[in-house]
């Protein structure tokens with residue numbers, strides 16, 4: 001059966017898109033500039049077919065892998081980079097960077113409130129005895145947000161302690177309610193931190209932010225950026241992995257943690273995956289633009305229906321995440337159900353709220369991805385608690401992202417229900 005959209009939903013989609021001409025044009029301009037940067041880096045490094053050959057076993061002298069490190073370093077404006085399929089996820093890459101940068105007796109500061117949930121285990125604020133930073137004698141402190149915004153004075157004060165050796169800045173909001181940080185805001189924070197403590201390394205959790213702007217945090221003062229390859233920079237093609245780019249000593253420190261001290265980035269075979277990492281990076285500026293358009297379109301459609309969104313459809317974007325406050329549980333479930341119906345994979349399943357470990361309320365997730373858990377592919381997830389906010393992200397193509405959102409809206413509105421307005 002072909003996908004059917006009602007006339008009402010179709011008209012709503014057309015209206016939303018007509019009203020997004022300026023936003024889409026801005027997104028296209030960014031994608032154009034980033035594509036040029038990526039293409040130039042490929043050419044500067046004389047990317048050739050032979051880079052895609054790949055290695056097995058120890059993975060010594062993997063030309064494609066080592067060149068890709070250099071290309072990432074160029075793109076992020078850094079001395080060095082480490083791009084590896086051996087990183088199991090973004091958390092692993094961030095943890096390697098933290099363990100590489102910190103020793104017993106050092107202090108780690110999180111600059112913008114609590115970090116992403118999965119990092120709590122790494123830091124050691126949750127369960128003890130798993131070899132967390134805390135177990136190894138690294139102390140953790142956190143600068144709380146003030147009115148959901150970074151507390152710049154508080155950051156300067158907390159960073160000033162000479163025992164502080166690393167400051168972590170999370171670019172994307174994650175599951176918090178604060179706004180995601182712009183690269184310019186991160187630059188401002190870096191200047192403040194450097195003034196307070198020139199010896200503290202500034203590490204940015206760059207997840208969901210890559211290629212959304214034309215600059216990255218390392219262009220404006222951050223010492224290191226870290227992210228996941230099944231999000232933005234993998235372009236939807238990378239099958240797994242993570243990257244780290246930054247100051248050479250910090251990248252090398254992280255490499256010693258990814259593998260073992262003394263070996264670092266010298267080992268790590270690529271198992272024939274190099275082409276997907278290159279091709280994914282080549283596509284990434286475009287793929288990210290498709291995801292940003294999907295987010296903006298989702299916001300606009302839901303605003304037309306009277307829902308509150310964050311960011312607003314007209315706002316300049318700093319990551320690919322879209323929040324929509326669904327106000328009540330049934331609406332949230334229907335929205336997620338519709339997103340699932342629009343997926344190319346697993347479209348026949350119905351997402352249900354479940355008790356996810358580590359969360360205090362049930363969580364509902366809609367995702368039908370080619371790569372398990374890849375949130376550069378259209379996905380929606382939400383904790384089942386007021387204001388029943390759904391976090392929408394991804395969309396490999398705007399066309400499919402648009403369809404997914406319209407199917408979600410159709411599910412939400414039902415057949416003959418009146419359009420809910422505030």
Ligand SMILES: *Cc1c(COP(=O)(O)O)cnc(C)c1O
Nearest residue numbers: 089090091116172174205207228
């Ligand atoms: C996705 C993400 C991570 C890492 O999550 P993984 O599931 O381990 O890849 C870390 N921080 C933020 C803000 C994220 O969005």
